[in-house]
Amino acid sequence: MTAESVSPLIAALRQAVIDGQAKDAAALTEQALAAGVVPRSLVDEALIPAMDEAGRLFEAGEFFVPELLVAARALKASQALVTPLLAGSAAATAGRIAIGTVKGDMHDIGKNLVLALLQGGGFDVVDLGADVPPERFVAAITDDGAQMLGLSALLTTTMLQMKATMEALDRAGVRGSVKVIVGGAPVTQRFADEIGADGYADNAAAAVVLARRLLGRPA
């Protein structure tokens, strides 16, 4: 099968994910694999660009939370078929990122959106959940091999736990081996600078761009 004959399938899959059509995404994934498309190129040419586009539309105010959720659902439907075929391929991910809402804070919608777009962007994401104590973030580096941490907070009260988490990374001697990005409604670039984070993003799509830049991946 030639590149010309599979490219409509790739384009259709990309569009199905953007449109949040999970059944179509799964069917097109099966068709593309049956047609001999290499799983890696299916990820690189359909899934990652689809979620990047969903993120771009979100950032532009054309997509809202529900559109991102259905796109992520369609992504998962495709990934369920593709990911097993990628196993063992060391270069399969753009990097491992552990993400969580800091200690005391239970809000997870924003964190989950960032998680969905990072996964869509090809990162291997460890979801630490909400109400995550500093020592769990440390363990994500030492035990889970995270190259980057994503810290979320919705409240001015719990935002201060980001500073406590940075201090815990210093004390554990792991600060130098990890990049840290922060976000959430009350968080600002200035606050990120004050606590010594490597980066701040004011929305989920910008977090993916930031993660790629800090981990030296192509935008």
Next chain:
Amino acid sequence: MTSRERVVTAMRRRQPDRPPFDLSFGYSTAQLASIRDRTGADDPCDYFGADTRMVWPGPTRLSTDFSAYHGPLPPGTTIDEWGLAHVPTASTDADHAHLEGFRHPMSRLESVSEAAEYPLPDIDAAYRYEPVRAEIEAIHRRGLAAMAMLECTVFERAWYLRGMERLLLDFTDGSAFATTLLDRITERRMAQAEHYARAGADVIAYGDDVGTQRGLLMSAGMWRAWLKPRLARTIEAARRVEPDVLVFYHSDGDVSAIIPDLIEVGVDILNPVQPECMDPAALKCAYGDRLSFWGTIGTQSTLPFGSPDDVRREVRTRIETVGAGGGLFLAPTHILEPEVPFENIVAFVEAVKGRYA
């Protein structure tokens, strides 16, 4: 002017003697303890002379067992009358004592009949509003305005039960489950609104958070399809009983995109007008002849991180840019978190009362 006269005058967009104020939706546990310690007063609203007092339905006689709707729950979890499980934070930091997470009892349900049979509370029962009537009379005898709380009116109550991501997916899929759940909640909220209006509330406080600080959580189209008609029904229910009751609507975040819709369905007052993402002065220019503004003093910016002078300046700016001809009720935009200095609360109240120095 009594507080009640001040609130009604200002919210009907006539000039009061000064803007009315309150201290918003309450206080974090640590902040309330600190205020009590500093003032010696049990109720900060009494100490500072806030113009409103809030009322809620009386206690239920039901004791529904929701355990079948939940898996194992962490120690310290409480289940409210809707069946929502409130899980305390694992943090032992005193400043976090007010923080909790949710476990949603309807997250695993699938069929429309399950949505139809889920045991909702009897917040529509008349007996629960007998104490409300007495409370409102007592509030009025003190010259204060009574604000009846109908917060988390439909959308938030529905996602508390279903889970937000699940409910938003239901909306996208056009699910009959969501329609059934929202209609059942709406019917109860309509009855509750009628009871409040009959009990003599000055203000009924509706609210569903549909804003993020970057704009709506969902598209305006989705909001109009799923939530606007139901909000309209709950407002009409109160207005059929008491045409003059003031309708207050709360949503955190930036809800600029639906302000004309809110006015259309009968909202008189927008809250909290978060200055971090909405410009109160611009909204006054655009909608000040049809809408009043309640809140506007940032609990994410000035109150926790500004100086007392910054707080006084923000209050004065609001009075100058939003207060002309009435239409302004000054309040923190959300609960007072522990990091708001006591001096800033004092500066807020004194500035509202005209003492800027």
